[in-house]
Amino acid sequence: MSFDWLQGLSGGFLIGLSAALFLLLSGRISGISGILEGVLEPHQPGLSWRVAYLAGLPLGVAIVAYLTPQFIPDIHIRSSWPVLFAAGLLVGFGARLGNGCTSGHGVCGISRLSRRSTVATITFFAVAAATVFVCRYLLFI
Numbered sequence: 001m002s003f004d005w006l007q008g009l010s011g012g013f014l015i016g017l018s019a020a021l022f023l024l025l026s027g028r029i030s031g032i033s034g035i036l037e038g039v040l041e042p043h044q045p046g047l048s049w050r051v052a053y054l055a056g057l058p059l060g061v062a063i064v065a066y067l068t069p070q071f072i073p074d075i076h077i078r079s080s081w082p083v084l085f086a087a088g089l090l091v092g093f094g095a096r097l098g099n100g101c102t103s104g105h106g107v108c109g110i111s112r113l114s115r116r117s118t119v120a121t122i123t124f125f126a127v128a129a130a131t132v133f134v135c136r137y138l139l140f141i
Contacts, residue, residue: 031104
């Protein structure tokens with residue numbers, strides 16, 4: 001299956017719509033790292049909605065994959081498990097260091113015209129591009 005720009009646009013629209021509805025209906029920002037942090041530190045209020053939110057992410061994907069298998073891309077991961085593990089740790093560290101992740105800053109923060117979120121998102125993308133360049137063209141990982 002080849003990439004269809006309309007599918008990408010539709011997915012982006014639905015992500016933005018869900019983030020806006022979540023903010024309007026609950027007064028909360030749909031930042032995944034902040035929601036996960038609240039689950040990992042259960043002394044914070046709202047544990048049940050956080051668990052339900054996080055459980056709904058893979059559940060929603062599973063439902064869509066079941067109902068529309070023709071839209072599931074054939075993905076092949078070329079990196080090894082140790083590289084993927086290290087990358088996950090670095091992303092987690094970066095989200096903690098940046099006080100949020102791309103969903104919190106990129107989708108929710110920029111739409112609220114947050115200067116801090118705009119700078120954070122530009123930094124995320126610049127570091128991601130530099131990392132891909134170094135790994136693929138200098139280290140050949």
